[in-house]
Amino acid sequence: MIDIAGLVRPDLQKLVGYTPIVPLDVLSRRLGIPVERLVKLDANENPYGPSPRVLEALAHEQPYAIYPDPDQTVLRAALSEYTGQPVERLICGNGSDELIDLLMRLCLSPGDAVVESPPTFGMYSFNTAVVGGRSIGVPRHADWTLDVDALIAAVEREQAKLVFLPSPNNPDGSVVERSDIMRLLALPALLVIDEAYAEFAGVSVIDLVGQHPNLVVLRTFSKWAGLAGLRLGYGAMDERIVRYLLQIKPPYNINVAAQAAVLASLADRSSLMDKVALLIAERERLYAALCERPACKPLPSRANFVLFHLGPQAGAIKRALEQEGVLVRYYSKPGLNEYLRVTVGTPEQNLRFLDALDASLLDIQHEEMRHELA
Ligand SMILES: Cc1ncc(COP(=O)(O)O)c(C=O)c1O
Incomplete structure (x- = not known):
């Protein structure tokens, strides 16, 4: 009998996988609630979905039987027009997730350090582990701002090759100050600013890319353009890094449907940005509504989600919301296990969330009263 585990890298045998979202149809069956x-x-998906032009483009005859262009020529030209960056500084990935993975595979040898600032997006430490790197977490201050001095010290101490910082950060939605980015750019490491939510924040440092060869800016069509299911992320960076990445990436990483969808989205960007504006207005309403509830302490957000503190009952409330068919994100990790993150939905979805939240808070209050009286 072949020893399959013996064929697998020892460090990967123990790897705890990334905790992805449960698909809607699976949840629907589990909860007994129709999708x-x-x-x-x-x-953090877009409740308005893709532009109608995307659906039209996909229904039209696309060269689905032909392999896509490994050089992503048409896409990179369109993104050049969108970002103002020259084509040579742009590359697309199968979601920005793929670019995170490719950057790590490009730069890291086993044992090399990657610095991040938790609580943050889970893919950085997950991908670091997959490539055999060491993840160095520099905790944020209590108010969720970055500890830039500690980040600099960690990069120097660990001789880190990569630093990953989302701006806005997932899960709290805070943006990294430009002055902090400038300080971090003085380090001899690649600084990856992950701008997955930039269109909701209205700020970006992509303009700095040409001046700083160690700056990488990642973006995606998953959030603002509603294309999470088609997987299209891109990065702007020094053209030498682009050339290396083009060499190591899977040749056909961007499929024909994703390319057609991105071109159609860019052609319809003003109506997509109208939806972004609606979501920003809803975000502010949701934040204000959460502020009004004494049990909740929301954090101001520049993205399409709001993180709020609830206390030790956060996990129970997530499960109670789920029973009502309202799905939010809960992390059992230390530092985050008293919070929930809710993506900004349509006005109707946000109302259903708030109603379900109120009902579960009331239930918990009643439960506590029963305990006190018993
Ligand atoms: C900060 C951050 N970066 C990247 C991603 C992944 O984006 P994509 O769908 O392009 O892989 C996410 C998705 O939630 C995210 O929150």
């Missing part, structure tokens, strides 16, 4: 009754506010 159309579920309010999915757990993965």
